[in-house]
Amino acid sequence: MEQPQEETQFEETPYRETQEEKIQKYARMAAPTVVAVGLGGAGCNVISWAKERGITGGKLVAVNTDATHLMITKADKRILIGEKLTRGLGSGGYAEVGEKALYENANEVIYELSKSNIIFMVAGLGGGTGTGSIVGLADVLRKKFAGNPMAPLIVGVVTLPFEVETARMASAKRGLSRLKSSCDSVVVIDNNRLVKVAGNLPFREALGVANTTVGKFVKGVTETITTASLINLDYADLKAIMTGSGLASIGIGEGTGETRVETAVEKALNGRLLDIEDVTKAQGLLIHVSGGEDLTLSEVNRAAEIMKRSLPPKVKIIWGARVDKELKGAVSVMAVVTGVESAFLRKNEKHLGPIKFKF
Numbered sequence: 001m002e003q004p005q006e007e008t009q010f011e012e013t014p015y016r017e018t019q020e021e022k023i024q025k026y027a028r029m030a031a032p033t034v035v036a037v038g039l040g041g042a043g044c045n046v047i048s049w050a051k052e053r054g055i056t057g058g059k060l061v062a063v064n065t066d067a068t069h070l071m072i073t074k075a076d077k078r079i080l081i082g083e084k085l086t087r088g089l090g091s092g093g094y095a096e097v098g099e100k101a102l103y104e105n106a107n108e109v110i111y112e113l114s115k116s117n118i119i120f121m122v123a124g125l126g127g128g129t130g131t132g133s134i135v136g137l138a139d140v141l142r143k144k145f146a147g148n149p150m151a152p153l154i155v156g157v158v159t160l161p162f163e164v165e166t167a168r169m170a171s172a173k174r175g176l177s178r179l180k181s182s183c184d185s186v187v188v189i190d191n192n193r194l195v196k197v198a199g200n201l202p203f204r205e206a207l208g209v210a211n212t213t214v215g216k217f218v219k220g221v222t223e224t225i226t227t228a229s230l231i232n233l234d235y236a237d238l239k240a241i242m243t244g245s246g247l248a249s250i251g252i253g254e255g256t257g258e259t260r261v262e263t264a265v266e267k268a269l270n271g272r273l274l275d276i277e278d279v280t281k282a283q284g285l286l287i288h289v290s291g292g293e294d295l296t297l298s299e300v301n302r303a304a305e306i307m308k309r310s311l312p313p314k315v316k317i318i319w320g321a322r323v324d325k326e327l328k329g330a331v332s333v334m335a336v337v338t339g340v341e342s343a344f345l346r347k348n349e350k351h352l353g354p355i356k357f358k359f
């Protein structure tokens with residue numbers, strides 16, 4: 001007689017994640033998500049800059065009224081705004097048109113941004129599309145997230161026009177005034193100071209330097225927040241120094257040789273790209289250090305120590321550091337002072353008097 005077969009002891013278990021997969025999944029979930037949206041020609045050029053170099057942990061969105069320019073823009077997502085109003089031909093320099101164009105497609109733009117923890121909005125102030133649509137987008141976002149404790153950090157990153165662009169100056173400053181009240185923080189780069197710091201460059205080259213500076217800021221902060229770095233930037237800390245802080249000024253410096261840290265810090269602090277009033281009233285300081293593979297932790301600490309000494313003790317200081325293989329032997333320091341006022345803007349606000357920015 002056939003013996004009944006013993007039941008097999010083997011129980012098939014469903015596939016389990018490996019430890020490695022688990023770590024990656026949870027790290028992904030814990031990492032804040034970042035989106036950078038470029039608006040108008042200059043904004044889109046910065047997005048292309050970042051896309052060409054790659055940006056880990058950040059989505060790149062390009063928004064423009066100008067279809068021809070969008071065609072040559074590199075981004076994860078491109079959005080043509082104001083089709084009915086402008087027929088893809090640009091705003092003709094009118095900020096009113098740029099703002100209306102944004103409202104025409106606001107839902108599509110919001111869809112790309114709203115799941116992120118940090119939203120960088122990038123534009124060159126002075127033109128029609130960038131100025132109008134960045135202000136419009138900031139307003140839409142502010143209303144959408146009003147009173148929501150999970151609201152993303154909304155940071156404007158803008159350039160001010162060159163002095164030769166006199167016709168664009170008033171529009172840029174009006175745009176900045178409005179932007180300041182809708183964003184958590186607006187990082188401002190004055191193209192005129194940038195040109196001087198970079199060594200009196202001709203217009204074309206200066207635009208390239210402006211793109212690189214804005215791009216480096218967005219890429220540096222994004223990657224230090226979203227990916228494992230030498231020293232990670234903490235999202236909660238970043239939020240603390242940037243929430244409701246008004247204007248922010250940025251300085252970038254590079255150094256080589258034995259005193260590379262000191263040189264880079266000094267350049268970053270002295271080469272501020274916005275004329276700010278009183279640094280002692282600052283709310284926070286973000287220090288970002290990047291260097292080649294030989295960058296040491298003690299160098300990063302030294303950079304932070306030197307900066308600390310130049311600001312009053314009540315200023316909250318946060319820092320992050322990353323290795324950037326391209327920086328062979330060099331150290332690059334970026335200093336962002338938040339919660340500052342600019343004499344430049346104040347003068348203009350007075351001068352503008354009761355004139356309203358109407359749309």
Ligand SMILES: Nc1nc2c(ncn2[C@@H]2O[C@H](COP(=O)(O)OP(=O)(O)OP(=O)(O)O)[C@@H](O)[C@H]2O)c(=O)[nH]1
Pocket residue numbers: 039040041042043045046065090091092093094098123124125126127128129130131159160161162165168191207208210211
């Ligand atoms: N960083 C940077 N700034 C630029 C560039 N091109 C222009 N700008 C600056 O940004 C301002 C706005 O220019 P654009 O971005 O071309 O204008 P726009 O927003 O597309 O507006 P319209 O073309 O008038 O619809 C200019 O006044 C310049 O000061 C660029 O490639 N990079």
Ligand SMILES: [Mg+2]
Pocket residue numbers: 040041066069090091127129
């Ligand atoms: Mg344009």
